[in-house]
Amino acid sequence: MCTALIELTLWIAIFASSTSTSIGGFTREYYLAYVLWVAFIGRISSSWMYEFRMIEEVESGSINGLLVRPMSFFEYYLSQLMGYKFVTSIFSLMIPLAVIYWMDLPTDFSKVPIALALVVYYLIMVHCLSFIVSTFAFSLTRVHSFTVAKNLALWLLSGELIPLDLIPEPFKSVLLKLPFCNAVYMPVAYMTGRIPRDVFMQGFLSTTLGILFFGAIGWWLWRRGLTKYVGTGA
């Protein structure tokens, strides 16, 4: 809520001191709707807690208990992440839905389900990234900084900080082609009417490519890590 409040006041201040009624082709209401959604979608589409746990498992050797289970490390934590996000998302989405309805901000509610579907699909890619980071713990100690660095980079690339359509060319085009914008910008921009359906649907394609790419790297790093790993019987 605090993040949403800060971003709301920032945009109110920007429009209060601006001589124009629109910025980048959109009015104040569009930005208020954008930041309200971003504060919540951004939390849903990021992974901190489970990534830290995955690193901890590899670092401490308690991964032994998972390796003997009839479910892979990747699948085990993916199911945990999805379960957690499902429960928290339902509750946390009540707030933006209520505020947007109350403030009458631009959001097409019929687009919300498919926008959320993209976020859920994107979470698989997020998990692939977490899987990659956790494999670093096979050969390095204290890899938590990688999680922070990666999530801060995603913060920039996903449009959580600022709507990507405000970023100057050629950076804007590059960012929109990368899969990371599907975390926040694509779903929120689609719901709030900043992008058309065909542009939004490309998000599913780029997320699929991202899952394949990062999944392959993760799989390779995992195999490599396991050959080095020595179970300590923890």
Place this chain on the structure above:
Amino acid sequence: MKYARLFAAFFKASLVADLEYRANFVTRIATDIFWYAAQIITFETLFRHTDRIGSWNLEQTRVFLGLLFVVDAFYMIFFHDNLDRMSDRVRKGEMDLLLAKPVDSQFMLSCQRMATALIGNLLIGLSWLSFSLYNLPGFQPARLLWLIFLIPAGLLCLYSVRFMFCSTAILFTRSENLQYLWFQVYKLGMRPDSIYFPWLKFVILTILPVGIVASVPARAILDPPNFALFAWVVVWSFVLLYLSHRFWQWALTKYSSASS
């Protein structure tokens, strides 16, 4: 004098420990570069579409960011790691050993482990501040003298309030959610205070003084001196430090050892 020597010894020990994990040393600096870049890109992009945000233009906002980076770097180097793991130390019973030492327990808990890797961040912050001051029209170098008082005062306020948040670990054992709340509050200080509604501005200059961290030092450089505000900030920083100590003493009376 004893505490100054201890402080120096902690710093040296932390530097040796940090250099042992070189990958971590480098990634911590790299991590914060992302954070600095995020703040800078946000405002640089916004100012491509507007001339002012609140009462400041781009050059003035750059100075604000420079001061935010510098104070934040000092805080991260000296206190952050210690306060961040306070809850863990209480839960795991590591506090007992600290309480038995012949030095003030608040000092030990707050300064024992310093993040020396983040000296790199301080240098980045100082570089950005120098760049922004160089590009500031009508900059008066004499105004930098205000920072001698205002940066330590901002740091003290930040430390004291965070310490009080962390001290709740003794009362609740697990206070992670309160720490999360603190980070949300701290975000308020990462934006110029002029964007906030008057009541919120009052809150971040008094009860939750995150506005004192960067907004007040920035005002000292950018605006004519507001002596009443500066005096308030300095006095309030000492009051908060005193209150944090009193709160800690009170919290300790509720402490029950988790070890043995």
